[in-house]
């Protein structure tokens with residue numbers, strides 16, 4: 001089915017073949033999980049170019065592909081030779097993934113008669129709509145995050161450093177799924193006002209908000225989860241911020257459905273935040289697609305162009321951040337359905353205060 005959809009897209013754009021270098025696209029199309037290699041997809045053949053570290057693995061994983069072993073630095077020239085043999089004139093490639101130097105080299109190898117054409121959106125749009133099988137893996141990754149959250153709530157205590165909280169979470173996720181989806185965020189006190197804080201040596205103290213943002217990767221598929229908990233006590237101001245964020249998330253969770261413009265989905269939550277007077281404190285988009293990559297299409301933000309489709313998997317993660325004081329973010333992973341959002345995250349959204 002993937003090749004059918006890809007062939008249709010290539011034909012529609014007048015592309016003779018597709019040169020794939022993005023690791024997640026490579027895995028999506030071929031099943032190959034190695035860290036190096038390129039694919040060439042043409043209506044008459046599928047080739048996977050990789051080096052000797054990976055040829056045995058590639059033969060196992062990439063069913064239906066001819067494996068071409070390349071010495072270091074030889075991949076591009078072998079792809080170019082294959083293109084020449086096939087008479088390729090217009091070659092689609094991933095413009096966000098190929099460095100300027102790689103593009104120049106490939107153009108030199110292909111010669112002036114072959115055009116390199118931007119085609120990165122083909123795979124990102126294919127990947128944005130998940131199959132039932134992919135949704136099952138995302139559900140599994142999400143369940144691992146839920147479980148890690150309940151367990152970490154039993155471990156966190158005043159005096160613990162952020163980096164130790166993050167390490168504990170990573171252990172829980174890796175025991176469950178083998179891998180984390182991204183670098184875990186454990187941001188306490190004033191650091192919780194930084195949406196992408198790096199866990200450091202700060203020790204948890206009474207009155208802190210603690211933003212925990214993490215995910216597992218199950219069979220390559222990521223989860224993305226955030227809860228904000230409180231240490232010892234909750235400040236009055238932070239309690240009201242929490243309620244605003246929770247209400248904003250609730251508005252989005254209950255209102256989003258297939259067919260909705262991504263920016264309208266964002267507005268469902270953002271309007272609640274704005275009406276509560278925190279409009280300037282929600283600097284990021286409401287959410288993003290999640291799959292083999294933790295950030296992928298679609299984007300759900302005020303500037304996004306897309307429309308939500310049945311089977312897309314997105315996060316819903318409003319946040320309010322008050323510099324110097326603290327922040328609150330609540331993030332759930334959801335499947336877009338025709339008439340609603342199916343929420344994969346199960347953890348409670350009630351306020352949790354750790355004594």
Ligand code: ZN
Pocket residue numbers: 213214224225226331
């Ligand atoms: Zn997250």
Ligand code: ZN
Pocket residue numbers: 224288315317331
């Ligand atoms: Zn996220």
